[in-house]
Amino acid sequence: MSDAHSHATPTPTGFVPHNVAHHFKTWEQEFQAAKLGFWLFLATEVLLFGGLFAAYIYYHGAYPETFKVCGEMLSWKLGALNTSVLLLSSWTMAMGVRAAQLSKKTACFNWLIITVLCGGAFMVVKYFEYSAKIEHGTLPTAWFHPHGPEAEVLNALIANGGQPSMFFSIYFTMTGLHGVHVLGGMVVITWYAIGVARGRYHSGHYLPIDLVGLYWHIVDIIWIFLFPLLYLVP
Amino acid sequence: MHVSHVSSAGTLLKVLVALLILTIITVAVSRVDFGGANLFVAMFIAVIKLSLVMIWFMHLKHDTATNILFILSSFVFLSLLFLFTIADWSTRGDTDPTLTQRAPVTQGVYPSSLRSDH
Amino acid sequence: MTATAVNVPTPTAKHYLNISSGFWSWFGTLDHKRIGLMYLIGTTLAFLVGGLFALLIRTHLWEHTGMLFEPGTYNQVFTLHGVFMVFVFIIPAIPAALGNLALPGMLGAPDVALPRLNLVSFYLWMIGTVFIVVSLVWGAVDTGWTFYTPYSAQSATPVIAVGTGIFILGFSSIFTGLNFIVTTHKMRAPGMTWFRMPLFVWAIYATALLQVLATPVLGITLLLLVFERLYHIGIFLPEFGGDAVLFQHFFWFYSHPAVYIMILPAMGVISDVISVHARKPVFGYRMVAYSSLAIAIISFLVWGHHMFTSGQSEFALMAFSFLTFFVGIPSAIKVFNWVGTIWKGSIAMNAPMLYAMSFLIIFVIGGLTGIFLGALSLDIHLHDTYYVVAHFHYVMMGSTAVAFFAGVHHWWPKFTGKMYSEFWAKVAGTLIFIGFNATFLPQFVMGSQGMPRRYATYLEKWEGYHQASTIGAFVLAIGVGMMIVYFVHSLIAGEKAKANQWGAVTLEWDSPSPPPLYNFEKDPVVTREVYDYSVLTHKAESHRA
Numbered sequence: 097m098s099d100a101h102s103h104a105t106p107t108p109t110g111f112v113p114h115n116v117a118h119h120f121k122t123w124e125q126e127f128q129a130a131k132l133g134f135w136l137f138l139a140t141e142v143l144l145f146g147g148l149f150a151a152y153i154y155y156h157g158a159y160p161e162t163f164k165v166c167g168e169m170l171s172w173k174l175g176a177l178n179t180s181v182l183l184l185s186s187w188t189m190a191m192g193v194r195a196a197q198l199s200k201k202t203a204c205f206n207w208l209i210i211t212v213l214c215g216g217a218f219m220v221v222k223y224f225e226y227s228a229k230i231e232h233g234t235l236p237t238a239w240f241h242p243h244g245p246e247a248e249v250l251n252a253l254i255a256n257g258g259q260p261s262m263f264f265s266i267y268f269t270m271t272g273l274h275g276v277h278v279l280g281g282m283v284v285i286t287w288y289a290i291g292v293a294r295g296r297y298h299s300g301h302y303l304p305i306d307l308v309g310l311y312w313h314i315v316d317i318i319w320i321f322l323f324p325l326l327y328l329v330p
Numbered sequence: 331m332h333v334s335h336v337s338s339a340g341t342l343l344k345v346l347v348a349l350l351i352l353t354i355i356t357v358a359v360s361r362v363d364f365g366g367a368n369l370f371v372a373m374f375i376a377v378i379k380l381s382l383v384m385i386w387f388m389h390l391k392h393d394t395a396t397n398i399l400f401i402l403s404s405f406v407f408l409s410l411l412f413l414f415t416i417a418d419w420s421t422r423g424d425t426d427p428t429l430t431q432r433a434p435v436t437q438g439v440y441p442s443s444l445r446s447d448h
Numbered sequence: 449m450t451a452t453a454v455n456v457p458t459p460t461a462k463h464y465l466n467i468s469s470g471f472w473s474w475f476g477t478l479d480h481k482r483i484g485l486m487y488l489i490g491t492t493l494a495f496l497v498g499g500l501f502a503l504l505i506r507t508h509l510w511e512h513t514g515m516l517f518e519p520g521t522y523n524q525v526f527t528l529h530g531v532f533m534v535f536v537f538i539i540p541a542i543p544a545a546l547g548n549l550a551l552p553g554m555l556g557a558p559d560v561a562l563p564r565l566n567l568v569s570f571y572l573w574m575i576g577t578v579f580i581v582v583s584l585v586w587g588a589v590d591t592g593w594t595f596y597t598p599y600s601a602q603s604a605t606p607v608i609a610v611g612t613g614i615f616i617l618g619f620s621s622i623f624t625g626l627n628f629i630v631t632t633h634k635m636r637a638p639g640m641t642w643f644r645m646p647l648f649v650w651a652i653y654a655t656a657l658l659q660v661l662a663t664p665v666l667g668i669t670l671l672l673l674v675f676e677r678l679y680h681i682g683i684f685l686p687e688f689g690g691d692a693v694l695f696q697h698f699f700w701f702y703s704h705p706a707v708y709i710m711i712l713p714a715m716g717v718i719s720d721v722i723s724v725h726a727r728k729p730v731f732g733y734r735m736v737a738y739s740s741l742a743i744a745i746i747s748f749l750v751w752g753h754h755m756f757t758s759g760q761s762e763f764a765l766m767a768f769s770f771l772t773f774f775v776g777i778p779s780a781i782k783v784f785n786w787v788g789t790i791w792k793g794s795i796a797m798n799a800p801m802l803y804a805m806s807f808l809i810i811f812v813i814g815g816l817t818g819i820f821l822g823a824l825s826l827d828i829h830l831h832d833t834y835y836v837v838a839h840f841h842y843v844m845m846g847s848t849a850v851a852f853f854a855g856v857h858h859w860w861p862k863f864t865g866k867m868y869s870e871f872w873a874k875v876a877g878t879l880i881f882i883g884f885n886a887t888f889l890p891q892f893v894m895g896s897q898g899m900p901r902r903y904a905t906y907l908e909k910w911e912g913y914h915q916a917s918t919i920g921a922f923v924l925a926i927g928v929g930m931m932i933v934y935f936v937h938s939l940i941a942g943e944k945a946k947a948n949q950w951g952a953v954t955l956e957w958d959s960p961s962p963p964p965l966y967n968f969e970k971d972p973v974v975t976r977e978v979y980d981y982s983v984l985t986h987k988a989e990s991h992r993a
Contacts, residue, residue, distance in 0.1 A: 118561040119635075119966065128394065129561040129634040135397040136626045139404035140664040146408035147668030147698055150415055151683060154694055157367075157419055165367075172357065179353050189347040190337065190387040197336045237688045238680030259689035265681035267671070313388045320379045323353075328360035330368035396633060407661045410748050415697045418752070418764035425762050 105300035108199045112294065114301035129304055134307045138314050141277075145318050148270050152325060155266060159259045162186070166253075166263035167329030169246050171225065175327035178221050179319060185214030186316040189285075193309045196302035198238040201295060204305070211312065215282040222275055237267040267326055274322060277315045284308050312320060335392035345386045352379050463865070463962040478563035479965060481863060483570050484548030488856070490573065491541040495849070496534035496932075499925060501525050506921040512908045523590040524605070524905035529592030533609065535617050536577050538848055539706065541920035542713035543659070544573070544624045546855045547652045549863050551628060553956030556637025557976060561630040565623050570621035579613030592902065594703070597684035597695045601676050605945030608677050611670045618663045618670070621709070622693030623658025628652050637955070639974030646954045646978055647723075647736050649715020654740035658705040658712070658747065666702035669695065696758055700751035710844055712740055714851030715782055718804050721858050722786050724952040725801035726793030729979035731793075732785040739778035747773050753822055757831045763825055772822035781816050783808070785814050798950065799873035803854035806881040807847055814842030817892065832902075832959040835895025838888040846884050853880070853931065860935070865962040868938035870932060885921025951984055 104113040105123045120126040156163045192207030229235060232244030240261035242250045250260045288308055291297060297305050324330065356375050364371050385391045390398055464481050474482055504525050508516040516953040517525060552560050560566050583589060586606040591599055600607050632645070632653045673695075675681050682688030684695040723730045730736055752760060752768030760768075786808060795801065817839040821827050830836060861867050891899075899910050906914070948957045953976075959968050976983055 111405060111837075117563075119557070119563065120563075123765075125634055129630050132394075132397055132400070132633055133562055133565070133626055135393075135400050136629060136660050139400055140622055140660055142404040143408055143661060143664035144399070144668050146404075146667050149408075149692065150411050150698070153412060154415055154419055154691070155683075155689075157416065159689070172360075175352060177358055180350060183346065183349045183353065186349075186383060186387055187342060190342050193340065194337055194342070197334070236679055237682030237685075262683060262689050265683055266439075269675060269681060269683070273671075283915070284415065294992045304880075310388055313383050317380050317383055320383070321373075321376050324356050324360065324372040324376055328372065330355065330360065330372040404661065409747055411665065411697075411701050413763065414696065414749075414752065414767075417767065418692075418693070418697065418760045421761035421763035422759075423761070 576617035583609035625656035647719035731788030810846035866942030883924030
């Protein structure tokens, strides 16, 4: 291949230029290749979480009463709060991508940091929710020993053939895996925010911000489904 | 050379507001009993929210057909997993009711014979 | 087309093998061909390890009371055989090794679209393999390669380590597939339309779809199994209201498409090899291309046929049995088209062609016995017998591994720049064919009589069949050993290969052997249809002139 292929994309003044990788002919090709790859990665995320949703549907069908009673033990107010926080963070992320496209360095940095803070707020709420569950012993199978105010209801449920430990297994697995994704997203967004501050991302190279944004939105989408399924069990 | 769409700030804000309103609706409809359709109603609203996020926040509206096709196909193939597992579960014992008998179920205590530390 | 001088070797030319040297020039390389070669070596080693376990199994079964192991140890040996062969060898073998070597060149691309991800994927493969190997320190896992609950939740062997290893291998596979999809979409040379792509590319593309869309479900299944053992979540355990059949649904949602992750690229290799060595365009090119996609899609609809005796509902059984028969259609389309390609071709019985012929015979047997197994009523009798063992070895070993060998023989001169001994290649190919059939034909007979799989001992009446099978396994092993020897010899003292050793017309042969770092000396522009062998005649004429 000739060296003519390695060239910088248009860079606004004050930003770090981005060179198109040697094996791509054009910036367009590089951009579209990375984007397609990332959408495929998001497809794998959908199927990864999809397995858990299948398990949810399966056991919701098997123990409808259990899911209804146990779902009411989660605070729908905290769930709704967290949903709103994540939706807000999705919006700030979208605004961050927009700022990167327009080469607005400070604005982009700020939007990304607000996104991370929203993620942090989400995790703090999650922490309080988890602590309450741990305190009351409403936990997955092996550690399930309810002794809080819900104990009576749960024991009655078990006497009627319910299976509350299954609900909490699924609750902790789903929200836990989702929480890990939120934490991972926060780390990566922080990393790119630093890059933004150093002027690496601009109208000629906003791809990484765009991609991390897509990731953050898919994490939000998963929560959009988790919230009604777990907190407002239909 | 390289044209990509920049969303307008107004559109993004409108999408956010729509999403927050839909969240309120989600909570509100959960108080109404639609009988067997409860799950369907909740998921219908969630799918609307998903579409809003995908179309505007994730720019699918201005993305290539290939990218749209791949992300949609992930949902299609996922629905196959749902479809067949539910088909199996919901028809167990249709011809032989003894097949639905369950093993005795224990609660909470995980017997030491099942614990292993590897 | 770039007009490359076919018979004028340039001895001092820089190619991808000699352009740099040292440890990091390999383990830090972004060149798809070097990564492909490392995969080739790695997966071959895994094949040899898995093969060693197979020989141990066969030796043990020489006597009906079992010769070598306690029953528990026997469980560990066949589990390791399965884990190494399935997850470490077959799944990555053709896509990651041969795909990496040949696919970008076939598209006229300088590299895969995401070279760094390609290297990451190779590292993940190594890390996953290390997990599995290191787990042996705690004793080998004994659950069978399927890790069925509830046993896998209570087995005292290192299920967590192996499960994590396979989880990581899964991501290696996902990233390889993802890379090939993007490469196929975005890196084709000017003029390389979808229907000018070689069928190997079509097959790898269909495989990649499966790798991306099915493997995540295996990931979540193994993650839940690991959680089960770490945190006792009870999702798959009946004692706690869980359902062990759900585990099997999850597992086979991946592992049935995984069967096609194994066989589809093998079919791709065969399409290309047969066309080149019969010097004829593939008969029904478009149908073969579409049938790859059809197999990929149907493979998501039939996983329940692995669970015919697991306690699914009768409705699910019938649905899965019915859908299973549809796999036969695209598979048969391929077989008929290969035969049509060979018909009246100008056949050169080179080593790759010999392996391809073996594939054709073995695959037809493997495929047809699969139709029997898909029939619900018959399967109740044959399930978990040696009939099933023989069936899937006909497809996985006899078809996929033999096609892998065909591909290695086909592309070896291109990517090493050396030729191997044709004579010994044919001897080894014949031994592998005879040894393979001797190993597994008796198993069909035993299985139909009810010999169950995974048993360490068996009734005396089957001793003759088992001994025939064991002898076959050793003949097969001799063939494989021979192959390793002449390949190593070829690397050291092999003759120089021609740029276009077999007279192929796909783009990867349009550069010197071995190819330069970015595959082509000049960016290729495609102006001809795929498998159009008339260009070779034109070239020869222009040379004479």
